Amino acid sequence: MSAPRLDIDRIIDDRRTRIIVCCGSGGVGKTTAAAAIGLRAAERGRQACVLTVDPARRLAQSMGLTSLDNIPRRVDGTRTESGGSLHAMMLDMKRTFDEIVEAHADPDRAAQILANPFYQSLSSSFAGTQEYMAMEKLGQLRHADEWDLIVVDTPPSRSALDFLDAPQRLGRFLDGRLIRLLTAPAKAGMAYMKVLNAGLAVVTGALTKVLGTQLLKDAQTFVTALDTMFGGFRERAEWTYRLLQAPGTAFLIVAAPEPDALREASYFVERLDEERMPLAGLVLNRVHTSPARLSAARSLAAAETLDMGDRPNGPVLPGYGDPDRPDRSISITVAALRTHAERMNLGKRERRLAEHFTSAHPAIPVAEVVAQPEDVHDLAGLRVIGEVLSQQAG
Amino acid sequence: MNPRPTRDTDWDGVRLHVVTGKGGTGKTTVAAAMALALATAGRKVLLIEVEGRQGIARLFDCPPLPYAERKVAIGLGADGAGQGGDVYALAVEPEGALLDYLDMFYNLRRTGKALTRLGVMDFASTIAPGLSDLLVTGKATEAARRRVSSRRGSPHAYHTVVMDAPPTGRIGRYLNVSAEVSDLAKVGPIRTHADTVARVIRSPQTVVHFVTTLEEMPVQETLDGIGELRELTGGAIRPGGIIINMARPAMLAGADLSAAVSGSLDVTELAVGLKAAGISDNHGLAADLMTELREHAQQVILQNRERAELATAERPLYELPMVADGIDLAGLYQLAAALRRKGAA
Numbered sequence: 001m002s003a004p005r006l007d008i009d010r011i012i013d014d015r016r017t018r019i020i021v022c023c024g025s026g027g028v029g030k031t032t033a034a035a036a037i038g039l040r041a042a043e044r045g046r047q048a049c050v051l052t053v054d055p056a057r058r059l060a061q062s063m064g065l066t067s068l069d070n071i072p073r074r075v076d077g078t079r080t081e082s083g084g085s086l087h088a089m090m091l092d093m094k095r096t097f098d099e100i101v102e103a104h105a106d107p108d109r110a111a112q113i114l115a116n117p118f119y120q121s122l123s124s125s126f127a128g129t130q131e132y133m134a135m136e137k138l139g140q141l142r143h144a145d146e147w148d149l150i151v152v153d154t155p156p157s158r159s160a161l162d163f164l165d166a167p168q169r170l171g172r173f174l175d176g177r178l179i180r181l182l183t184a185p186a187k188a189g190m191a192y193m194k195v196l197n198a199g200l201a202v203v204t205g206a207l208t209k210v211l212g213t214q215l216l217k218d219a220q221t222f223v224t225a226l227d228t229m230f231g232g233f234r235e236r237a238e239w240t241y242r243l244l245q246a247p248g249t250a251f252l253i254v255a256a257p258e259p260d261a262l263r264e265a266s267y268f269v270e271r272l273d274e275e276r277m278p279l280a281g282l283v284l285n286r287v288h289t290s291p292a293r294l295s296a297a298r299s300l301a302a303a304e305t306l307d308m309g310d311r312p313n314g315p316v317l318p319g320y321g322d323p324d325r326p327d328r329s330i331s332i333t334v335a336a337l338r339t340h341a342e343r344m345n346l347g348k349r350e351r352r353l354a355e356h357f358t359s360a361h362p363a364i365p366v367a368e369v370v371a372q373p374e375d376v377h378d379l380a381g382l383r384v385i386g387e388v389l390s391q392q393a394g
Numbered sequence: 395m396n397p398r399p400t401r402d403t404d405w406d407g408v409r410l411h412v413v414t415g416k417g418g419t420g421k422t423t424v425a426a427a428m429a430l431a432l433a434t435a436g437r438k439v440l441l442i443e444v445e446g447r448q449g450i451a452r453l454f455d456c457p458p459l460p461y462a463e464r465k466v467a468i469g470l471g472a473d474g475a476g477q478g479g480d481v482y483a484l485a486v487e488p489e490g491a492l493l494d495y496l497d498m499f500y501n502l503r504r505t506g507k508a509l510t511r512l513g514v515m516d517f518a519s520t521i522a523p524g525l526s527d528l529l530v531t532g533k534a535t536e537a538a539r540r541r542v543s544s545r546r547g548s549p550h551a552y553h554t555v556v557m558d559a560p561p562t563g564r565i566g567r568y569l570n571v572s573a574e575v576s577d578l579a580k581v582g583p584i585r586t587h588a589d590t591v592a593r594v595i596r597s598p599q600t601v602v603h604f605v606t607t608l609e610e611m612p613v614q615e616t617l618d619g620i621g622e623l624r625e626l627t628g629g630a631i632r633p634g635g636i637i638i639n640m641a642r643p644a645m646l647a648g649a650d651l652s653a654a655v656s657g658s659l660d661v662t663e664l665a666v667g668l669k670a671a672g673i674s675d676n677h678g679l680a681a682d683l684m685t686e687l688r689e690h691a692q693q694v695i696l697q698n699r700e701r702a703e704l705a706t707a708e709r710p711l712y713e714l715p716m717v718a719d720g721i722d723l724a725g726l727y728q729l730a731a732a733l734r735r736k737g738a739a
């Protein structure tokens with residue numbers, strides 16, 4: 001079964017496309033794909049902005065993402081003949097969080113929150129916060145309306161789905177019973193004491209015992225402060241969420257042709273469907289192919305024959321290549337045949353996995369990107385990836 | 395490779411092996427293989443998972459692990475062949491760890507249940523992830539310290555504990571438990587608990603191994619991770635070995651390798667070789683194979699460069715091959731045998 005082809009150029013050339021989200025499990029090439037698509041869009045005339053989360057060091061350097069100031073910077077070296085431009089930024093999670101607090105609380109309250117130890121722990125922790133802040137930043141960039149296309153890279157979550165869940169998780173948490181319990185004294189003052197039933201008293205007693213009075217007090221202060229700005233929080237999260245469902249958004253799932261990554265990709269397909277978020281297709285990254293028409297089995301057999309010095313067609317004619325090693329052609333041929341066989345086997349396994357995905361999701365367009373011999377670490381490399389991505393339809 | 399005069403393995407005396415690495419490099423696989431390798435006959439080893447992903451269950455092809463220690467496999471026998479000791483597994487999750495903690499230190503299991511219903515753990519892991527991390531590492535150190543009975547000199551319940559830990563990007567803060575909660579809790583019971591856990595993690599009984607592939611980002615993360623551990627804890631948390639996973643075999647070496655990379659190989663040399671093997675050079679076959687060989691050579695050079703990079707960390711290196719066709723139990727034993735052969739376990 002063969003999957004429909006994913007046509008990246010059609011997506012980026014369509015002016016109605018305003019947001020492209022690259023998601024998938026860690027290490028599959030989300031950041032690379034996001035940057036490559038942003039660059040290609042810019043060079044085809046879009047005013048593009050790439051929001052990356054954790055670019056490889058050399059890639060970040062080549063895009064000028066060395067200063068972490070949390071605002072998009074123009075990327076030098078982009079070809080601007082078609083009137084487009086490329087900006088890029090690297091997410092600063094803590095700073096983004098600080099900015100939300102500052103935007104939603106009066107200065108005194110904000111200062112109080114920023115200094116609270118719980119806030120400091122939360123805002124610099126990676127569990128969930130990074131996902132949440134990536135979505136927040138996306139909302140901000142879209143709201144600023146300075147770019148006509150934003151390409152977002154999602155955090156290296158343990159699960160590809162984390163970034164969809166993080167905002168709601170924080171919302172659920174702030175709505176939770178415990179929070180209400182902790183914030184109740186501040187809200188209701190003395191009246192609270194009267195309704196405090198015996199069960200709750202046991203719980204607060206236990207909390208005090210286990211956590212200590214100071215810790216409990218800090219938590220209470222933090223939660224109360226957070227509570228006052230929660231309305232704003234929630235509104236924003238919901239706005240961003242709706243943005244992701246809007247027709248101008250295109251999700252791309254990036255996966256490597258490996259069991260774990262494709263399993264995650266499958267979950268993601270289903271999840272996006274449930275959330276009614278528009279999936280454009282799957283980018284199958286780092287696949288191995290070979291134009292050579294020689295099977296793995298035959299290749300290995302031939303390598304073995306040569307290696308054993310058993311040469312059906314007589315001795316090799318000297319006079320080629322290295323004069324000091326007249327039979328070098330044997331050693332390199334053995335190496336080439338073994339390399340080829342390994343590549344064929346790998347490619348076969350990858351194709352099997354990809355077909356498995358496609359038979360479960362036959363309607364999802366797929367674009368394949370061959371594994372480059374080297375890491376993708378500069379604009380030239382990104383351009384190559386962009387070209388490979390868009391050659392699919394042709 | 396590693397001088398091992400009198401010791402059995404490079405890590406004798408270590409009771410808690412923490413296995414970290416960049417996501418997807420093989421932490422879970424290597425942690426499991428290490429547990430199999432450590433479980434020689436008569437030794438009981440516990441393999442702990444901390445991120446609630448049921449990776450161990452998937453690996454050993456058993457039903458999802460509950461919050462309880464379950465036997466999942468038999469270790470690798472002494473000389474690779476015979477039967478080894480028992481490998482137990484445990485998936486620690488913060489809620490269960492909280493109940494354990496309350497039970498063990500305060501006799502408060504019932505109240506603990508009430509707290510759980512109120513969403514205390516959700517709360518803790520949302521606003522103070524350091525606290526839930528502490529509970530989870532606390533469980534791992536408790537297992538490492540546990541004795542068969544409370545009698546003095548009673549033997550340890552587990553010979554060793556292997557932890558499939560969070561990825562490199564989080565490991566420093568994850569293990570630096572006492573510092574992580576010290577801003578939150580300067581005194582009080584949490585603080586005391588954190589200090590106990592930290593004592594185990596910072597003792598010579600604990601080492602942190604780094605799993606990496608021979609690619610740029612995982613290698614960089616490994617070096618950064620080792621550096622971060624050193625920086626955060628002043629060397630108190632000990633880096634263990636570096637496990638190079640999924641290394642691809644090099645088909646070329648020496649002069650052939652340099653020739654292939656520099657492009658000084660002649661396609662006719664390959665065509666002649668093919669002919670000698672009885673394969674005719676149709677459809678530009680030799681040229682295609684030459685391109686593949688050059689790309690392979692480039693990768694070999696890159697892999698060698700990453701190996702040299704890793705050597706700068708001055709930690710023992712252990713290399714595990716790419717197991718063809720994916721990992722099953724046989725593949726795990728194969729990796730376990732390799733780890734043992736190299737002195738890692």
Ligand SMILES: Nc1ncnc2c1ncn2[C@@H]1O[C@H](COP(=O)(O)OP(=O)(O)OP(=O)(O)O)[C@@H](O)[C@H]1O
Nearest residue numbers: 260417418419420421422423640714715716717721
């Ligand atoms: N030596 C090996 N040979 C072949 N395949 C391997 C090897 N080691 C790991 N793998 C495969 O690589 C994939 C990732 O491995 P694993 O799940 O152990 O990584 P991990 O670091 O625990 O990932 P995560 O960060 O998602 O927890 C799995 O499919 C596993 O089977």
Ligand SMILES: Nc1ncnc2c1ncn2[C@@H]1O[C@H](COP(=O)(O)OP(=O)(O)O)[C@@H](O)[C@H]1O
Nearest residue numbers: 026027028029030031032286370371372375376
């Ligand atoms: N098609 C490709 N060929 C070769 N290397 C690639 C390819 N795609 C990605 N890489 C490399 O893989 C590594 C991880 O990619 P990255 O985009 O950072 O993944 P993610 O963002 O999903 O974690 C980087 O070093 C990158 O250069």
Ligand SMILES: [Mg+2]
Nearest residue numbers: 030031054055
């Ligand atoms: Mg990334």
Ligand SMILES: [Mg+2]
Nearest residue numbers: 421422449558
């Ligand atoms: Mg894992």
